[in-house]
Structure formats: structure tokens, C-alpha cells
Amino acid sequence: xxxxxxxxxxxxxxxxxxxxxxxxxxxxxxxxxxxxxxxxxxxxxxxxxxxxxxxxxxxxxxxxxxxxxxxxxxxxxxxxxxxxxxxxxxxxxxxxxxxxxxxxxxxxxxxxxxxxxxxxxxxxxxxxxxxxxxxxxxxxxxxxxxxxxxxxxxxxxxxxxxxxxxxxxxxxxxxxxxxxxxxxxxxxxxxxxxxxxxxxxxxxxxxxxxxxxxxxxxxxxxxxxxxxxxxxxxxxxxxxxxxxxxxxxxxxxxxxxxxxxxxxxxxxxxxxxxxxxxxxxxxxxxxxxxxxxxxxxxxxxxxxxxxxxxxxxxxxxxxxxxxxxxxxxxxxxxxxxxxxxxxxxxxxxxxxxxxxxxxxxxxxxxxxxxxxxxxxxxxxxxxxxxxxxxxxx
Amino acid sequence: xxxxxxxxxxxxxxxxxxxxxxxxxxxxxxxxxxxxxxxxxxxxxxxxxxxxxxxxxxxxxxxxxxxxxxxxxxxxxxxxxxxxxxxxxxxxxxxxxxxx
Numbered sequence: 001x002x003x004x005x006x007x008x009x010x011x012x013x014x015x016x017x018x019x020x021x022x023x024x025x026x027x028x029x030x031x032x033x034x035x036x037x038x039x040x041x042x043x044x045x046x047x048x049x050x051x052x053x054x055x056x057x058x059x060x061x062x063x064x065x066x067x068x069x070x071x072x073x074x075x076x077x078x079x080x081x082x083x084x085x086x087x088x089x090x091x092x093x094x095x096x097x098x099x100x101x102x103x104x105x106x107x108x109x110x111x112x113x114x115x116x117x118x119x120x121x122x123x124x125x126x127x128x129x130x131x132x133x134x135x136x137x138x139x140x141x142x143x144x145x146x147x148x149x150x151x152x153x154x155x156x157x158x159x160x161x162x163x164x165x166x167x168x169x170x171x172x173x174x175x176x177x178x179x180x181x182x183x184x185x186x187x188x189x190x191x192x193x194x195x196x197x198x199x200x201x202x203x204x205x206x207x208x209x210x211x212x213x214x215x216x217x218x219x220x221x222x223x224x225x226x227x228x229x230x231x232x233x234x235x236x237x238x239x240x241x242x243x244x245x246x247x248x249x250x251x252x253x254x255x256x257x258x259x260x261x262x263x264x265x266x267x268x269x270x271x272x273x274x275x276x277x278x279x280x281x282x283x284x285x286x287x288x289x290x291x292x293x294x295x296x297x298x299x300x301x302x303x304x305x306x307x308x309x310x311x312x313x314x315x316x317x318x319x320x321x322x323x324x325x326x327x328x329x330x331x332x333x334x335x336x337x338x339x340x341x342x343x344x345x346x347x348x349x350x351x352x353x354x355x356x357x358x359x360x361x362x363x364x365x366x367x368x369x370x371x372x373x374x375x376x377x378x379x380x381x382x383x384x385x386x387x388x389x390x391x392x393x
Numbered sequence: 394x395x396x397x398x399x400x401x402x403x404x405x406x407x408x409x410x411x412x413x414x415x416x417x418x419x420x421x422x423x424x425x426x427x428x429x430x431x432x433x434x435x436x437x438x439x440x441x442x443x444x445x446x447x448x449x450x451x452x453x454x455x456x457x458x459x460x461x462x463x464x465x466x467x468x469x470x471x472x473x474x475x476x477x478x479x480x481x482x483x484x485x486x487x488x489x490x491x492x493x
Contacts, residue, residue: 037426038419044429152429159419171420232437232473250406250432268469277480291473293437 002193003168005031007342009201010175010188010211012036013043014151014327016203017158018335021078024165026339031195032159032167033188035174039155041205043327045266045298047228047246047254048151050084050329053091053110053118053143059352060307061113064326066349067333068145074332080157083249086147088129088240093283094120094139103141110143118143132237132286140242148241150249151328158335175204178214178319185215185318199318199342206264206299208309208323215316219309220358221323223264223299227272228256231290243283244276253290255280259300268295300325305363310334311341311354321355402450403443405436413447417455424448424465437473440465 007023009016012034020032034040050071052064068086075082094103100120107118119142126140127133133140159169170192177189178200188195202211202219212219233251241247244257257279258272273295281288301323303309308324322338324330340347357363398411408431416430424440424447427433433447434440440447444465451457470479 037421037423037429039429040426152432156430163419169420171426172422229479231476250435252435274480277476281476281480288477289475291475292470292479293473294435294439294468295470296468 002170002173002190002195003031004196005029005168006197007031007199007201008033008188008195008197009203010034011041011201011203011205011207012038012155012159012169012171013041013203013205014039014154014331015205015322015334016201017155017162018331019201019203019322019338020162020167020169021158021165022335022339023342024162024167026343028339028342030162030167031170031197032162033170033173033175033190033195035172035207037171038159038169039152041207042298042300042325043151043155043205045226045228045296046151046300046328047241047256048148048248048328049089049241049246050086050147050149051091051326052116052145052329053089053141054146055326055329056110058113061110061116063308063333063349063353064329065113065115065145067330068147070332070336071147071149075157078157078161080153080160082153082157083150084147085149085240087144089143089146089148090121090126090130090240090242091118091141091143091146093126093133093137093243094141095137095282097138100139103139107141116143116145130239130242132284133242134283134285137283146241148246149328154328154331158331175211175214178211180215180316183316185316197318199320201320201322201338201342203322205301205323205327208301208321212321215319217313217316217319217355219321219323219355220304221301221309222261222304224302224325225258225260225262225265225297225299226256227258227260227268227276227295227297228254229273229276229292229295230254231287232293234290237284237286244279245283252293253280253287261302264299266297266299268297272297301327304358307363308334308353309355310337311347311350313355402446403431403433403436403440405438405442406432406434408433408443410450413450414454417450421455422451422457422461423463424451425463427451428465434465439467 006029055061055064110118121140174191179187204211206223231253238247400410
């Protein structure tokens with residue numbers, strides 16, 4: 001027996017670590033497990049963006065805004081500098097005048113969400129905000145609710161605070177099974193022993209499906225690869241993240257804008273590297289003389305309809321899912337909502353994000369990116385999602 | 394000269410032994426674990442200078458047996474390259490291998 005807890009959280013990324021913290025804060029006895037350390041998966045490979053403006057439909061935008069609003073106070077509560085900043089983010093740079101009407105349309109639509117203000121800056125305004133931007137840009141989509149932070153500090157902050165509040169952290173511990181008795185979770189089996197528990201949270205990122213299979217659940221999450229290249233430390237060139245780029249507190253500039261459905265392959269490619277670099281120098285010519293020092297790739301957990309999966313599942317008590325992409329943006333609200341759900345506080349917000357939406361047909365594919373997704377996966381994943389093996393319990 | 398919590402282990406990112414010790418007590422077992430939290434190894438030399446010292450701390454402070462030490466993960470480019478060279482099109486493009 002490794003441990004006994006009220007809740008076992010699987011996955012020490014942005015969501016898992018947040019959930020552990022928000023539960024521990026309420027006096028819940030929590031054990032957090034990860035096959036690696038913290039932020040070993042997606043969270044450790046991501047840009048660090050808090051993206052509110054880029055999240056249609058409206059419900060998703062509102063959820064993202066609710067989360068973004070939690071970060072300023074969170075840094076103080078955790079006692080860790082998250083390197084959080086907001087108010088100066090450019091979602092996208094417009095390089096082709098033909099794209100302007102669509103950008104304005106998008107800004108108008110997104111701005112209908114209460115509290116969200118998306119504007120298209122003209123080239124003068126954009127360069128007032130960020131003087132290093134190329135004079136050739138046509139405009140920039142700007143949203144003051146967007147921001148960024150350091151993903152490693154985020155996970156570290158949540159976990160350190162959770163441990164201080166009594167949570168146990170078991171890194172380098174692989175989950176090999178989940179025990180259930182009469183439709184109720186009773187334990188998590190790991191390479192270091194069993195954790196006796198009545199509630200398990202599957203926050204395993206791209207491994208969410210395999211943790212689902214342990215209890216006969218078919219969770220339709222695939223992997224979307226993103227490749228990033230980073231420069232050496234540079235003087236301050238960015239007031240905030242711009243388009244596909246973010247300058248970290250130490251000065252290095254992260255550049256990445258790719259999405260590929262290639263399974264679990266975290267290799268880097270010259271095609272993506274060139275794509276990333278070309279857009280970067282086009283937007284900010286000063287970067288031509290900056291030196292790239294490292295490339296990497298990460299896998300975003302991509303639920304097939306692009307929206308987060310949060311909450312319990314019908315037919316099995318004590319099994320909670322918390323996944324999706326945009327973990328940095330959503331970690332805080334996910335932690336809060338999942339903790340509320342486990343403590344049986346009413347959470348209307350979760351209803352539209354639960355797993356059952358797939359088997360009940362209450363979802364749709366986003367148009368963007370669907371063709372690439374379909375090319376890779378056909379309809380297999382979807383077919384399995386809507387008719388889970390063994391039928392509904 | 395004795396090492397102390399303030400001894401700088403990663404010169405590129407100015408990471409001290411004290412910071413690394415904190416991560417070891419949380420259960421770090423690899424160079425990459427320490428790198429994620431402290432930034433040791435993320436600087437311009439990408440861990441060339443500090444890997445030995447960090448490995449020593451993993452073994453002594455982290456209790457990792459020498460046989461279980463994994464090397465730091467290495468990614469391209471081998472040496473820093475300017476973005477204008479990386480993004481260049483024909484005929485100036487670097488003869489990088491064809492896709493994949």
C-alpha cells in the first residue's frame with residue numbers, strides 16, 4: 001500500500017497540479033501521481049499563453065476569461081512568482097490586407113462575450129504598442145484579457161502549495177490500473193504500490209485515453225503536435241506575447257505556431273522549424289540576427305471537438321476527467337470547478353463539458369483543422385466515442 | 394572552497410545549489426526534472442557546462458544510483474544558428490535533410 005487518500009489525481013501538469021492544490025486547500029486528502037516529474041508532458045513543452053480571445057464558441061471564451069481572472073490573486077496565494085502578465089497580448093498579426101475583414105468580424109463576434117474586448121489595431125497602433133513590429137504589418141488582433149505566465153512555475157507553485165497543505169506527490173510513479181467495485185472506484189494501482197481512494201481524477205493529458213481504458217471508458221482525445229524553437233536571451237523586444245511568439249522573463253523568445261496530427265511523435269521537423277522562423281522574422285525583422293538554441297515538440301491533448309472534457313462519467317462513481325488543450329489558460333478554473341464537483345457543490349459550468357456529450361451526440365467538430373484531423377484518424381476515434389465498447393453502464 | 398546553498402551550478406541561468414536542492418526534495422530524479430523547475434540547462438550552452446555538477450547532485454542529494462542516471466535530452470540545433478539562416482529559402486537555404 002503506497003497511500004490512502006480521499007482523491008488520487010493522475011497527472012502533474014497544469015490541470016492536475018491545480019486540482020491537487022484546490023482540493024488540498026479545502027482540507028481534502030490528496031495524492032498526486034505522475035509517470036514523470038511535474039510538467040513533464042504538454043505543460044513542459046508549451047508557450048505559456050493565457051488565451052481568452054482565441055477560444056470560440058462563447059461558452060469556451062467565458063470559461064477562459066473566468067480562469068484568466070484568477071491568476072493575479074493566485075500568485076500571491078501560492079507564494080510563487082508565476083511571471084504572470086496580461087494586458088499587452090497580440091493574438092494574431094495581420095500580414096495580408098485580404099484578411100482584415102475576417103479579423104474585424106472575429107473581433108466583433110468575440111467581443112460579444114461579457115468582459116471580453118477584442119480589437120483590431122491598425123499598423124500605427126500596433127507599432128506604438130510594440131515598436132519592434134515590422135512596418136509591413138497590416139494590423140494586429142489585440143485583447144487585453146489575454147496574458148502569459150511561466151508554465152513550470154505554475155505547476156511548481158501549485159504542487160509546492162498543495163504539499164504544504166498536506167498533499168502527497170509521487171513523481172516517477174506509473175499508474176498501471178484502477179480498481180473498481182460495484183461501479184465505484186476503490187484504488188489506483190501504481191508501480192510503487194496501491195493508493196486506496198474513492199475518487200480518481202484523470203488529468204493525464206495525452207494519456208487520458210489509456211487511463212480511461214483502465215475502466216473501460218473510451219475518451220476521444222487525440223494528440224496535436226506543436227513545435228517550438230527558442231532563441232538565446234534577448235533584450236526586451238516584446239511588451240507581451242505577439243502572434244506565434246512569447247518572450248520569457250529571462251529574455252529568450254519562444255516561437256511556435258504549428259499543429260500536426262502525427263500520433264504521439266514528439267520529433268522535430270525542419271519544415272515546422274522553417275515555418276515558425278519565417279513567420280517570426282516577417283513579423284519582427286529584428287529577430288533575423290537572434291540565434292536559435294533549441295527546438296522541441298509537445299503534444300496537446302485534443303478532445304475531438306476541441307473543447308475541454310471535465311467532470312464525472314455516468315455509470316462509474318468517483319471517476320473524474322479533466323483534460324483538453326489550453327491547460328495554461330484553464331488550469332485555475334479547472335482546479336476550482338473540479339474541486340467543487342468533487343465536494344458536491346453545484347457546478348452548472350461543467351455540464352456542457354462532460355464526457356457524456358460524445359455518446360449523447362451533443363458536440364460538433366470545429367471546421368478549422370477538421371480535415372487534417374480526419375485525414376489522420378478517419379472516423380475511428382469518433383465511432384468509438386459515440387458507441388463506447390461494452391455500451392453505457 | 395566549500396560549496397554552499399548559494400554556489401552557482403548553472404552559470405548560464407544563474408541557478409544555485411539551494412534551488413536545485415529544493416527540487417531534489419520534491420522527488421526530481423533526472424537532469425530534465427531539475428531543468429524544468431530551475432532553468433538549469435536552458436541557457437545558451439544547453440547544459441554542457443552544468444550537466445556534470447547537476448548529475449553529481451542527483452546522485453548525492455537525490456539518491457539516484459549511477460546506473461540509473463539518464464543523460465540530459467539533446468535537441469537541435471547542435472550550435473546556435475541565427476534565424477535568418479534557419480529561415481532562408483533557396484538558394485541560401487542550409488542543406489538540411491529532407492522532411493521528416
